[in-house]
Amino acid sequence: MASEFRRGFTALLPVAASVAVYGSVLGVLAAQKGLDWLDMLCMDLAVFAGSAQFVMVEMWDGPLPVLEMAAAVLVINLRYLLIGASLAPLFQGQPLWRKLGVIHLVADENWAVTMAETRRGRGSVAFLLGGGVCMIGIWTLGTVAGVLGGSLIAHPEAYALDFAFTAVFTALTVGLWRGRRDRLPWLAAAVLAVLAERWLPGKWYIIIGGLGGALAAMLQPESPREADHASVR
Amino acid sequence: MHPSAELPAALAIGLAALATYGLRAGGLLLAERLPKTGRLRRGMDALPGALLLSLVVPSIANAGPWGVLAAGITALVAWRSRNMLVAMLLGMAVVLVQRQLGL
Structure with missing residues (x-):
């Protein structure tokens, strides 16, 4: 169990670097919208979904459009319904509390890596959780660092940081080719x-x-x- | 920190969190009733790749010819080497060089 957790955590480390970069871009944009590091931290831990958080930050203006934001997040994250469903075989026989706990820490990245691992017959819930802890940790560090250093980077797009997202998911998709x-x-x-x-x-x-x-x-x-x-x- | 400014922020984050968690947990719990073999199962097995591809292809298309080239290099390196970080950095490097040189 503990070794599976560690294996999952380590398996996500190569992805973690790009997630940190991607997160720091979000942090930089969030700082320009007036979010402080605590807002960012709460959003990271509670929502924990990259592209949805980008849209939330984009909509973060004036009197917050709370309902529109929730609707947008629901639409963007609809894929998690499918992602959750695809993980059902992995969770088979697990107690409900573990399902309800671990499922919160499922992001695109650790899901993709776990699915690839499961295809090779080596996937497990502990592996998924290890990857999830790695992701939420690095995501939190990256975004908060981005908020704190936000004013220092004036034009993140000049450094191709906005392309990080596309590059991450391109590499992940290739790994799922059957x-x-x-x-x-x-x-x-x-x-x-x-x-x-x-x-x-x-x-x-x-x-x-x-x-x-x-x-x-x-x-x-x-x-x-x-x-x-x-x-x- | 003014409470008046913090309340909508907490509400926005709370609702977004509720929606996201509901989808994650709902998908997992509802899936238990789906079949384990046959056509439906074949569709479910194909979902991960199809979904991730659908997420990334339009963003590549919108990144212009250089974005397509960069993503192509990323895909090729990821496929040959299985090293995702190197693949991603090479793709970003292409976009970086293009923008720095103003191509």
Whole structure:
């Protein structure tokens, strides 16, 4: 258990550096919106969702649009419904309190790494939790450091810091490639996501692309290799 | 710190936290009733990759030709080396050089 936790924590360290950079960008932007380090810390610990926090900070003006913010966060984080569902096999047989506790510490990064690990037969709840603790720790450090040093960096985009997000998720996505059987689902997901992002408001494209890809996987015939895999189980 | 200014902030963070936690826990708990094999399961298994791809492809497309090049290098390095940090830094370096040189 403890070694699994440590393994999960360490597995996220390479990602942690980029998360810290990404977090510090959020902190810098938050400082310009008048958030102090305590606001940032509370948001990190309570919400713990990168892109949603970026949108919250963006909307952080004048009398706070509290309801609009909550709605935006709900839409952007809809993917966590799917992410939570995808983790159900990993949590099978675990007590409810552990499910309700650990699930809060699931971010895109430690989820992706844990899914890749599970695919190799080495995933566990303790591994997921270790990665989550690593992520929330580094996320908190990065964002708070960003708030405190916020006024020192005038133009973060000049240093390509805004591209950190895209780079992180590009690298993570590559790690989830499962071979030939992913061709059609991934093509469907990419096309749908691009179209939906262009024509629909908000972050619906993430949900539409994800569901479209899953639907494509359901419609294509079962691959022989996958059938072998199922019979082994 | 004025209480009048802190209350909306606490409310905004609280509601956002409630929404996010509800989705995380809801997904996990509701999924227990879903099948373990068959088509639906195949769809669920394909979700992680499809979802992450959908998150990243539009942001690459919006980053312009240099962003596409940078993401391509990131993807290639991540695929060949499995080193995500190096992959990410190389991608950022491309964008950095492009912007510093004003290309």
